[in-house]
Amino acid sequence: MGVDAATMVPTTEVILARLRAFFGVDHTCLRYNDHEIRASIMIAECPSRDVIPDPDPLGVVYFEDADEVFAQAEHMTDLIYGRPGSGTEGYQERVREGAAAMAADVVGDGVPEASFLAAPLVSAGVPSGFISLTKFGDREFDADEMNAMRAIAALFAQLKARIAAEEQLRHIASHDDLTGLSNRRALLEHMEERLAPGRPGPVATLFIDLDRLKALNDFLGHSAGDQFISAIARRLRDQTDPRDMIARLGGDEFVIVPALSLGAAAAESEAQRIRKLIGERVELGGEKVSRSVSIGVAVGNPGSTSVSDVLRQADQAVMAAKASGGNGIAIFTEEMRAQYELRDDIELNLRHAIESEALFLHYQPEVDLRTGRIEAVEALVRWQHPTRGLLYPGAFIEVAEATNLAGEIGRWVIRSACQQLADWRKAGLASDIVLRINVSPVQLVSLDFVASVDQVLAEFGIDGKSVCFEITEHVVVQDLVRTRITLRGLKDIGVQVAIDDFGTGYSSLAHLKALTVDALKIDLGFVRRLGEDADDLAIVKSIVGLANSFGLGLVAEGVETVIAAETLISVGCYRAQGFLLSLPVAPSEIAKLLTTGYISVDFSVNDEVNTN
Structure with missing residues (x-):
């Protein structure tokens, strides 16, 4: 029979109706054994009862409490046959209770004792249920009828086994092996x-x-x-x-x-x-x-x-x-939606941005707060996105690191910044200016990083001491062994190294002692509120003292107010960058600043800060 679990019951009811007519009996049914709960369960019957009593004496019959016939059904592997007066009083009573709910034309005015034939469904030697014929009154089943029922029961046993196997496969396909939960x-x-x-x-x-x-x-x-x-x-x-x-x-x-x-x-x-x-x-x-x-x-x-x-x-x-x-x-939230839409957009377009030169560099001067002299410029990558406009590193560097593009962007930045420094110097500018470049964790642990940097410096005729790579504190502890090897290699070719965002909680004195770094950059979070926050002042003083103890250069980031600049001078930190001094600007604007070599530190006229 081409049936499955969903169509098995209605199809069985049709077959039971045919068997009832063929054998001339009053009732046919199919029952399955549930050996876990030790019970016989009604699957289908013909005719269906108009009213099913509660409890239903034929619905679920537990073998432990069963009459003599159902008790045999738990283990029977061959036919059970009975007629009125054959010692099946308990079964006859159960049949009478169930028959009372059948249609009147089946039962008649009274419910006599019944004759029955039950053929077991056997799978792999285990009885899995039975199919039965019931005739009210006395009826003898001959050998041919019994053999026919054996064959029919065998077909139903095969059907039950096939559907069970299909259900098991369906369960496996839709459930987790370890937990049994849905997959x-x-x-x-x-x-x-x-x-x-x-x-x-x-x-x-x-x-x-x-x-x-x-x-x-x-x-x-x-x-x-x-x-x-x-x-x-x-x-x-x-x-x-x-x-x-x-x-x-x-x-x-x-x-x-x-x-x-x-x-x-x-x-x-x-x-x-x-x-x-x-x-x-x-x-x-x-x-x-x-x-x-x-x-x-x-x-x-x-x-x-x-x-x-x-x-x-x-x-x-x-x-x-x-x-x-x-x-x-x-x-x-909708805010989260916008954030991830931006992230997805960036991920889809970032590689093309690298290949199509949509990335470019701005530069922010680093100034001696006492004199206004420009000591260095920091290269900062920007992306002119085709639909979202100008994007800053915070919008796409994390995505670049997650998609293995950070190294490619980093190499582009180093090459472009060094080429720009060479162009300035050809124009007679930036002869004693240090170029600061941010380096990603991916670059720092790359085995060929030092060699590739040395090659770029040689290509543009730049000496190592004119370049300073900035690494964040968490990069230092991410792979300390590899970082130390890379920093020693950079030292060998004369390139300086500064720890960026210093003070945010990752570094230790042991790391500073072990690493060959040249400078610390105080994180802007400690600088912005100088003059207003005593805790920030205490932290900055500690960093100044630490830098002096280790003989390291010191630069403050995020100088946006006059009082912050004056406070830095008072504690001995003289080099700084920030919006108070200059925004990151295009190379042509830096060229104008480098022509004079100075930025005004007359703070009385520079107190209005553009932080956009």
Whole structure:
């Protein structure tokens, strides 16, 4: 029979009707054995009863409490045959109770005892159910009829086994091996249905990402990590609405789609409950462990929001939650949408920007606050985006690092800046100016970085001491061994190195002692409020003292007010850059400044600062 799980019952009812007519009996039925609960379960019958009593004596019959016939059905592998007066009083009573609900033309005025024939369904030697014929009154079944029922039961047994195998394959295809939860495929199918036009909404989606599961794996082993994930899956399954869709996407990521229609506020409340639920301890091998969790929440509307949109939004929300330190909940917002649309746009167009020369450099002077003399210029990359206008590094460098384009951009910056310095010097400018260039982590740990820098310097006839690479503090500790090798190589070719954004919490005295650096640049976060914030002043004084102790140069970033400039002079930091002195400007504007070599430090007339 070409049937599946969905069509099996109605198709069986048609066949039972044919068997009833062929054998001239009053009732036919198909029953399956459930050996886990030790019961015989009605699957289909003909005729259907008009009224089914509660409890139904024929619906589910537990073998432990069964009459003599049903008790045999648990283990029978051959026919059971009975007639009135054959010692089947308990079964006859059950048949009478069930028959009382049949149509009047079947039962008649009374319900006599019945004759019956039950043929077992046997798969691999195990009885999986039976198909039966019942005739009210006395009826003898001959050998041919019995053999026919054996053959029919064998066909039904094959059908049951095939459908069970198909269901098992379908289950495997739609469920996660480790946890038994739904997988991505099942999740997508469920969400397609939930978000179809006309379905009730809104539809909330909770994207769950366990925090720092790797630490648990490292400490207890990967098998413990799998046990932990399985325990969390059981907890979610046991303590959520059974109608909720719970899926594991792999690793430590889960998605819950509540069955109820939830708006953003209600979904956030449910996320809070889930966060506390997952945060409870799990016992593994005698250890009680727990992990915090980040949850991203997105809400879609049937007919207007696609599955991919909702899942992407929930994923972006959970990324925001993790970026905030983890153990939190983030709701997808329109502001978040704009942020990620920009990120996607940048990722799609950045490589073309590099190849089509849409990137260019501005330069910001570094000045001696006492004299106004220009000591250095910092090269700062810009991108003239075709639709979004001028973009600054903060908008695209992170994307460049994530897409392995940071190194390519870095090489372009070094080459372009050195070429510009060479052009200025050909014009008789910048003979004693230092060119400062920011270097990404990718460049710093590249094995050929020093050699490539040496090649560019030689190409444009620039000596190493005219260039200073700026590296951020977190780059120093990211790969300390490789960083030290690179810095020693730069020192060998005469290139200076400065630690940028100094004071933001990564460096230590041991690192400063171990690394061959020439200068520190005080992070603008400590400079902007000088003269107003005593804590910032204390930090700046400490950095000045540290630089003096190690014999390092010192530059302050972000000088925007006169009082900040004056405070820096008073504590012994004389070199600075910032909007008070000059914005980053085009090479032609720098050329004009370099012609004089000075920027006015008459702060009484420069107190108005443009911070755009």
